[in-house]
Every structure is written in C-alpha cells, then in structure tokens.
Amino acid sequence: MGSVRPQRVQRKDFDAASEPVAAGKGDLTDPKPKSISEAEAIERAKQGDEAAFEVLYHLHKRRVYSLCLRMLSNPTQAEDLAQEAFLQLFRKIGTFRGESAFSTWLHRMTVNVVLMHLRKKGLPLVSLEETIETDEETQKKELGGEDVKLTGSIDRLQLQRAIEKLPPGYKTVFILHDIEGFEHNEIAEMVGCSIGNSKSQLHKARLKLRDALKFMRAEKAGT
Amino acid sequence: MNCTDVRRVLPEVMDSAQDTEFQAHLKSCPHCSELVADLEWIASEARLLAEADEPPARVWVRIAAELKAEGLIHEAEVPRLRPVLVPQRRRWSAWWLVPVAAALLAAGSYVINRRAEQPVASNTVSKPETPQVAVATPPANQPASQPVPKPARKASSPQVVSDVPSIEADTLDDQQLMQEVSTRAPHMRASYENDLRSVNAYIRDAEAYLQQHPGDEEARQHLMDAYEQKAFLYQMALQQAQ
Amino acid sequence: MDRMQRTTIAGLAIVACVAIVAAAETKKEFRFSVNGRANVSVDTPYGTVTVKPGVANQVLVTAILASDRVELDNGQKGNRIELESHLLKGGDEQSGRVDYELTVPPDTTVSLRSTAGPSLSVERLRGDLRLEGATAKVDVRNCSYGHVHIRTMNGPITLTQVKNAHVEVTSISGDIHLNSVDGQLVQVGTTSGRIFYDGDFGLAGDYTFTTHSGDIEALIPGGTSADFNAHSVQGHVQSDISLSPKEHPMFPAELGRSFFGTMGKAASEVVFKSFSGRIRLKHADKTN
Numbered sequence: 001m002g003s004v005r006p007q008r009v010q011r012k013d014f015d016a017a018s019e020p021v022a023a024g025k026g027d028l029t030d031p032k033p034k035s036i037s038e039a040e041a042i043e044r045a046k047q048g049d050e051a052a053f054e055v056l057y058h059l060h061k062r063r064v065y066s067l068c069l070r071m072l073s074n075p076t077q078a079e080d081l082a083q084e085a086f087l088q089l090f091r092k093i094g095t096f097r098g099e100s101a102f103s104t105w106l107h108r109m110t111v112n113v114v115l116m117h118l119r120k121k122g123l124p125l126v127s128l129e130e131t132i133e134t135d136e137e138t139q140k141k142e143l144g145g146e147d148v149k150l151t152g153s154i155d156r157l158q159l160q161r162a163i164e165k166l167p168p169g170y171k172t173v174f175i176l177h178d179i180e181g182f183e184h185n186e187i188a189e190m191v192g193c194s195i196g197n198s199k200s201q202l203h204k205a206r207l208k209l210r211d212a213l214k215f216m217r218a219e220k221a222g223t
Numbered sequence: 224m225n226c227t228d229v230r231r232v233l234p235e236v237m238d239s240a241q242d243t244e245f246q247a248h249l250k251s252c253p254h255c256s257e258l259v260a261d262l263e264w265i266a267s268e269a270r271l272l273a274e275a276d277e278p279p280a281r282v283w284v285r286i287a288a289e290l291k292a293e294g295l296i297h298e299a300e301v302p303r304l305r306p307v308l309v310p311q312r313r314r315w316s317a318w319w320l321v322p323v324a325a326a327l328l329a330a331g332s333y334v335i336n337r338r339a340e341q342p343v344a345s346n347t348v349s350k351p352e353t354p355q356v357a358v359a360t361p362p363a364n365q366p367a368s369q370p371v372p373k374p375a376r377k378a379s380s381p382q383v384v385s386d387v388p389s390i391e392a393d394t395l396d397d398q399q400l401m402q403e404v405s406t407r408a409p410h411m412r413a414s415y416e417n418d419l420r421s422v423n424a425y426i427r428d429a430e431a432y433l434q435q436h437p438g439d440e441e442a443r444q445h446l447m448d449a450y451e452q453k454a455f456l457y458q459m460a461l462q463q464a465q
Numbered sequence: 466m467d468r469m470q471r472t473t474i475a476g477l478a479i480v481a482c483v484a485i486v487a488a489a490e491t492k493k494e495f496r497f498s499v500n501g502r503a504n505v506s507v508d509t510p511y512g513t514v515t516v517k518p519g520v521a522n523q524v525l526v527t528a529i530l531a532s533d534r535v536e537l538d539n540g541q542k543g544n545r546i547e548l549e550s551h552l553l554k555g556g557d558e559q560s561g562r563v564d565y566e567l568t569v570p571p572d573t574t575v576s577l578r579s580t581a582g583p584s585l586s587v588e589r590l591r592g593d594l595r596l597e598g599a600t601a602k603v604d605v606r607n608c609s610y611g612h613v614h615i616r617t618m619n620g621p622i623t624l625t626q627v628k629n630a631h632v633e634v635t636s637i638s639g640d641i642h643l644n645s646v647d648g649q650l651v652q653v654g655t656t657s658g659r660i661f662y663d664g665d666f667g668l669a670g671d672y673t674f675t676t677h678s679g680d681i682e683a684l685i686p687g688g689t690s691a692d693f694n695a696h697s698v699q700g701h702v703q704s705d706i707s708l709s710p711k712e713h714p715m716f717p718a719e720l721g722r723s724f725f726g727t728m729g730k731a732a733s734e735v736v737f738k739s740f741s742g743r744i745r746l747k748h749a750d751k752t753n
Contacts, residue, residue, distance in 0.1 A: 029244050041357035053290060057283055065278035079282050090295060091410065095557070159268055160275070178269035181472060203234035206262045209409075213265075234682060410558060411581065414600055418618050418637040420595050421657045425677040428740055441696065441716070445740055448675055452637055452656050461617055462580065 038102060045093050060103060061086075064110045070175045071114045073164045081117055087109040111176065115190060120171075154189055162212040170205035177202050224248045229255045237262065293413045294405065297347035399425070400460055418456055478498075490531055497524040502592065505569055506576035509550040512563040514577050516587045518536045519568025526567050532560040582620060618657070628667070640679075647733075655679045659742075663749065665689045666733040674735075676742045683737070684749040690729030695737035695744045697722055702737075704746040 036055055044052030064085050068078035089106050096105065166174060172191060176182045177198070182190070185199040193201075224232075224244040229252075236242045237259070249256040290296045397419060404415045429446035436442050497503075499522055512531075519525055524546055535554035539548045550563040552607050558581055569575065574593045577585045582601025586592055593612040596603050598620045605613060606625040613630050615622055617631040619638040630648040634641055638657045646724050647667025650698055653660055654675040666672055668690065674681050678700075685691075685706070696716035708726025715736065716723045724746070737744045 050296045062274035066276045069276050083282050178266045179272050199234040207266050209265050210261050235728050
C-alpha cells in the first residue's frame with residue numbers, strides 16, 4: 001500500500017491552439033484556425049507579430065491567471081498581475097533562446113510577479129507564527145478525530161474554498177508545491193525560507209485542509 | 224516504526240522516495256494509511272486546479288494595447304509615412320542631437336522675441352509637426368488641445384515661417400529622435416514618445432497663447448520653459464545614444 | 466515523459482540558471498582617500514545609486530554588477546572621483562545593471578546619473594547635489610545648505626527635509642513631491658507631472674512652481690509667512706486659505722483662474738503658474 005502520487009495532469013498539447021484565435025493577420029485569420037506550434041509563435045512574436053503574441057497568451061493564460069487568483073484570492077488583482085506577468089514575458093521574448101521550456105520561463109516569471117506584489121504589500125510569504133506550533137501539537141491533531149476517508153466526498157469547489165482560507169504562509173507553499181509543481185528547494189529560494197521549513201509548511205497546510213474539508217463534509221451532512 | 228514515528232517523518236517522506244519502514248507501518252495501520260491517503264488525495268486534486276480559471280477577455284485587450292503602446296507589436300506591411308516636406312532622406316548619427324537641442328533653445332528665444340515685437344500676422348502659425356508624424360500629433364485627450372472659451376485658435380497648417388526655418392526641422396528631428404531611441408533603447412521608446420508628445424503639446428499651447436498675447440511675459444516664460452523641457456528630452460536621448 | 470522526469474529537468478534547468486546568475490554577479494569595493502571637499506560622480510544606465518554620509522576624508526563604494534555584460538570604470542583625480550558603468554556587447558537592462566552604495570564625507574558634491582534607474586537616493590549630506598535620470602525615481606532627504614539640481618524625464622522626484630537650500634527641480638511627466646523644503650530659491654517645473662508642496666516656505670525665499678498641464682497643490686500650516694501669486698491660463702485655481710489683499714498682484718485678477726494675497730508678514734514670495742493644470746492652496750491641518 002502507500003499510493004504513488006497521481007500523475008501530473010498533462011499540459012495542453014502545444015501543437016494545437018486550444019481555442020480559436022481572434023482574427024488577426026496572416027495565417028491565423030482562417031475561419032478554421034490553422035494550428036501553430038508554440039515554437040513558431042515564439043519566433044513570430046519576436047518579429048512583433050500580434051497574432052503570435054495572442055497565440056502564446058491563449059496557450060498559457062489559464063495557468064498564469066489561476067496561479068495569480070489562487071495566491072491573491074482577488075480576481076481584480078489576479079487580472080492585473082496576470083497582465084503584468086505576460087507583459088514582462090513579452091517584453092523579454094526577444095531574449096528567449098529556448099534553453100528551457102517556454103512554459104517554465106513564464107511560470108517562474110508569474111510566481112516572481114506575485115511574490116513581489118505580496119512583498120510590496122507587506123504580506124507574509126512564510127508566516128513565522130504558523131511555525132511556532134510545535135510538531136507535538138501537530139501530531140496531537142493528526143492522531144485525534146474521526147478518521148473517514150475524504151476521497152470522493154469532497155468536490156473541487158470545496159477544496160478551492162478551503163485553500164482560500166489557509167493562512168498566508170501555508171497557502172503560498174501549498175499553491176507553489178501541490179498546485180504549481182515546484183520542488184521544495186525552488187520554493188525555499190523563491191520565498192526565502194529553508195527547505196525543511198517549506199516541507200513543514202506544506203505538511204501543515206495539507207493537514208489544515210484535511211480538517212477544513214472534513215468540517216465542510218460534516219456540515220453538508222447536517223451532523 | 225509506530226504511529227508517532229510516522230507523523231514525525233511524514234513531512235519528509237510523503238513526497239519523496241518510499242521508505243520501507245514507513246510503507247510497512249501503513250500496511251498494518253488503517254489510521255495512518257487513511258491519513259496518508261487523504262493527504263495524497265488533497266495533493267492530487269490540488270494539481271487539477273492549476274488551470275482551473277479563465278481570465279476575462281479584457282486582460283488580453285489590455286495586454287495588446289500596452290504592447291502596441293510600447294511598440295512591441297508591429298503593423299505588418301504598412302508603409303512608414305514620410306512627411307511630404309522632406310525632399311530626400313538624410314542619414315543621421317546621434318551627435319545631431321546636440322546642435323538640435325541647442326537650436327531648440329535658440330529658436331525658442333527667437334520666436335518669443337519676434338512675437339513680442341510684431342503684431343499678430345494672419346496665418347503664419349508654424350506648428351512643429353505635420354499630421355503624418357504620429358509622435359507630434361496631439362492625442363485627442365490632451366486637455367490643452369480642447370476648445371477654450373477664448374478667440375478661436377487659428378487653423379494650423381504646416382507652413383514654414385520663413386524667418387525661422389529651424390522650427391520646420393523639428394518635425395524631422397522628432398522622427399529621427401524616435402528612430403534613434405527605438406534602435407538604441409527600444410524599452411525606453413514608450414517613455415520618450417509620451418514625453419515628446421507632452422512637450423510638443425506644451426510648445427503648441429504656449430505658442431498659440433503668445434500669438435494671442437504678444438506682450439504677455441507669462442506667455443513668453445511658458446514658451447521658454449517648454450523649449451527647455453524639449454531640449455532636456457533631446458539631451459537625455461543623446462546620453463542614451465552614447 | 467512522466468511528471469518526475471519533467472520536474473527533474475525543469476528543476477535542474479532552474480538550479481543551473483540560478484547558479485549561473487549567482488556566479489555572474491560580482492561585487493566590487495573601492496576606497497578613495499580625499500583631502501578637503503570631495504566631488505563624486507556616478508553614471509550608470511541601469512541600477513540603483515544610494516549615497517549616505519560617512520567618515521570625513523574617505524569615499525567608500527560598493528558596486529554589485531549583475532553580470533559580465535557590464536563594466537565599471539573608476540578614477541580619481543585629486544578629490545574628484547568618477548564612477549561609470551557601461552554596457553558591453555549583449556548587455557541589457559537586466560544584465561547591465563550595477564547597483565551602487567556610497568558613503569561620502571557630508572560636504573561632498575555629488576552628481577548622479579541613471580537612465581532607467583530604478584532609483585537614485587541621497588540622504589543627510591550638506592554639499593551640492595546634481596541628480597539626473599530618465600525614468601529613475603529620485604529621493605533626497607535631510608540634505609541642507611547646498612544647491613540641489615534634479616532633472617528627470619518621467620521618474621518621480623521626492624525631496625524631504627531639504628532646508629536652506631537652492632533647489633531646482635524639473636521633470637517632464639514625473640510627479641514632484643516636496644515635503645519641508647525651503648531655501649533662498651526653489652524652482653520646480655514640469656510639463657505634465659504634478660507638483661505637491663507640503664511646508665511653510667521658510668523665511669525670505671523665492672518659490673516658483675510651473676506646469677503645463679500638471680496640477681499644483683500646496684499644503685501649508687498656519688503661521689506661514691508668504692506672498693502668493695497664482696495663475697492658470699486654462700485650469701481652475703483655488704485657495705482654501707483666506708489671504709490678505711495686496712496692491713500689485715503679479716497676474717491680472719480672473720475669477721477661478723488666479724488668486725493672490727499674503728499671509729503673515731509675506732516673508733517669502735511664492736508663484737504658482739500653470740497653463741492648463743489646476744492650482745490649489747490648502748491648509749495643512751484641514752486636508753480633506
């Protein structure tokens with residue numbers, strides 16, 4: 001027993017635009033939009049092709065916006081930061097040489113934009129108060145309580161709500177690790193904490209979510 | 224390994240290579256295995272949220288507008304319009320900026336003093352731009368360009384004021400300035416474009432006001448300030464070019 | 466490719482990038498000895514420059530170069546010290562960044578120029594200052610007795626506690642904030658940037674604030690002693706403060722377009738001029 005972690009959801013195939021591209025210039029104005037690869041879109045964008053920028057935007061907009069929304073819990077701010085992340089990317093697209101995946105580059109840039117925004121607002125990225133809770137106290141929480149499996153009894157909306165309510169420090173690490181797929185060493189570097197702290201924060205975040213989801217389920221059941 | 228041990232090592236082993244002692248305990252302890260299953264489920268469900276939300280359409284609209292404003296989006300196959308008054312193309316190096324900046328100040332002083340001495344002549348307004356030059360054309364929302372409750376401004380026309388030929392050259396110089404900036408510091412292009420628009424609007428307004436109030440010291444000072452600001456802009460571009 | 470492999474590759478790429486960046490960034494330190502009043506100039510296209518007072522007779526410089534695509538030249542001729550960074554081939558605003566931190570004798574003459582910034586800041590000096598930038602943000606605080614000349618294209622400018630100084634500040638579209646700034650001459654001008662003054666205009670100074678379309682706002686405390694003249698050609702002008710009438714105003718009276726009058730003994734002369742911007746004089750303790 002002890003399940004292997006589920007496979008990561010596959011990213012959309014870059015060889016096909018996932019949705020129709022708005023009318024623009026050149027090949028992309030076909031009524032049935034011809035597919036354009038990401039690599040080709042990047043090269044065209046370097047030449048200032050508006051339609052190519054739009055293709056890249058549509059390919060990655062959900063990822064960027066979802067990350068911003070999850071971290072900020074504010075759609076207006078999420079829009080602003082998503083816009084800023086794309087603008088920063090597009091301004092620098094001339095320097096992209098393909099050494100790493102374009103999506104990795106954009107992903108990293110988005111996280112930096114969001115973290116900088118949180119820092120400017122003085123919001124904690126990793127809360128010290130949250131780490132004060134000792135391991136002993138955490139273990140007591142883990143050992144107590146009714147154990148009934150969560151799987152299948154909670155929908156994604158409830159999970160989203162529970163994530164929104166996490167304390168800021170736990171939320172940051174949880175989003176970066178479990179939703180966005182960064183490793184602890186990357187998270188530690190980005191938010192300025194130790195790898196051990198990142199792991200501890202993640203574990204506590206998951207425990208809090210587990211408690212919150214059980215509470216939601218109990219409420220729903222009327223118990 | 225007992226339950227307490229499992230809780231202690233969980234943050235470390237949960238997402239990493241499987242620990243055999245840990246696995247053995249989970250097989251025998253429903254309590255711990257339920258906990259691990261729940262935490263793993265939370266992690267797996269969370270991953271599905273990575274692309275859960277779609278931004279509204281206005282986000283792309285704003286991005287596209289900004290890219291255009293910064294000149295990162297090029298209009299394909301649109302011929303670059305040249306001012307009709309330019310007989311031939313001249314090749315420039317950045318050093319032309321120095322005498323232009325000085326000429327701006329000198330021309331400004333000349334215009335100010337001429338206007339102070341002469342009565343208003345008809346139809347001799349010289350504007351430092353032509354309609355074809357996008358940079359110098361005032362945008363519609365510039366407050367100073369709005370109609371004002373004063374005698375109507377004389378219709379502008381790109382006529383050369385023969386006694387101050389350098390004013391006409393500002394049009395070409397503005398274009399060349401933007402070309403230099405676009406070549407040497409493209410990321411600064413939007414800044415220069417906005418500021419050039421501002422100072423040109425200032426010059427236009429101050430000139431028009433001085434024309435209507437030729438003896439007005441305040442009007443003269445405004446025009447002088449406007450030329451100084453433009454000369455400063457050229458100086459900054461020169462520093463950028465070096 | 467499964468998640469583990471992709472994550473590993475992405476992780477290695479990121480770690481490699483971080484290592485490369487960290488390795489490329491270099492720190493340089495310089496120490497210059499001076500005898501008498503020093504004159505220090507720093508010229509950098511990208512980067513922050515911070516200047517603070519230090520010990521007499523010594524100028525200390527710490528410079529952090531973002532990569533090997535930028536070079537730093539330095540030189541000393543007597544008490545004149547020059548630092549200049551310039552881009553090498555392939556350098557850009559990221560890789561060409563150099564951040565400077567300087568400590569200088571308090572009476573040093575300082576000239577700073579940064580094209581794109583992000584910032585130039587000077588504090589607690591008594592010497593002359595000349596700061597220039599295109600988009601760089603400029604911040605000067607607690608500097609007195611010297612000549613302060615600042616110019617930006619659209620970088621915002623903030624002066625705080627600059628006393629008994631000769632001040633000339635210009636920006637095309639950057640906002641200018643002056644908090645407790647006074648001196649024999651204070652001249653501030655913008656084209657479309659806004660000007661905010663918060664202070665009492667000191668004693669016996671000449672103050673001129675000029676804009677094309679930017680608004681001008683002055684907050685002044687009771688007890689201010691100044692002679693005010695304000696005029697906007699097309700913008701609205703308003704004084705929330707009751708001024709004593711004066712006989713020879715600088716501008717013709719025009720309702721909503723000008724105001725003039727005195728407060729206290731009219732020790733300082735203050736002129737607000739705008740072409741189409743709004744001008745407003747307000748009580749500092751009755752802000753809305």
